[in-house]
Amino acid sequence: xxxxxxxxxxxxxxxxxxxxxxxxxxxxxxxxxxxxxxxxxxxxxxxxxxxxxxxxxxxxxxxxxxxxxxxxxxxxxxxxxxxxxxxxxxxxxxxxxxxxxxxx
Numbered sequence: 001x002x003x004x005x006x007x008x009x010x011x012x013x014x015x016x017x018x019x020x021x022x023x024x025x026x027x028x029x030x031x032x033x034x035x036x037x038x039x040x041x042x043x044x045x046x047x048x049x050x051x052x053x054x055x056x057x058x059x060x061x062x063x064x065x066x067x068x069x070x071x072x073x074x075x076x077x078x079x080x081x082x083x084x085x086x087x088x089x090x091x092x093x094x095x096x097x098x099x100x101x102x103x104x
Contacts, residue, residue: 018049041078
């Protein structure tokens with residue numbers, strides 16, 4: 001289990017999916033705060049917030065990360081992850097964090 005997953009599932013909840021990946025994968029406090037508006041399907045383009053954070057942390061590998069995330073999680077957007085792929089948010093956070101580890 002990654003640190004991002006632990007942050008996301010902690011009680012009380014202090015991080016949305018994007019913040020958990022950003023904080024768990026070494027983002028600055030400013031970057032973590034900047035991800036506050038990116039959870040719950042509000043990341044640019046409707047992307048999964050966890051995926052958006054991973055791409056933000058590894059911009060040179062954005063396409064590889066998106067491709068691998070889609071392969072593992074079943075979709076790229078929050079809406080499709082929830083309604084089509086039925087991938088729970090903690091799995092998206094874990095997947096995104098693993099991809100940051102791979103590509104950073």
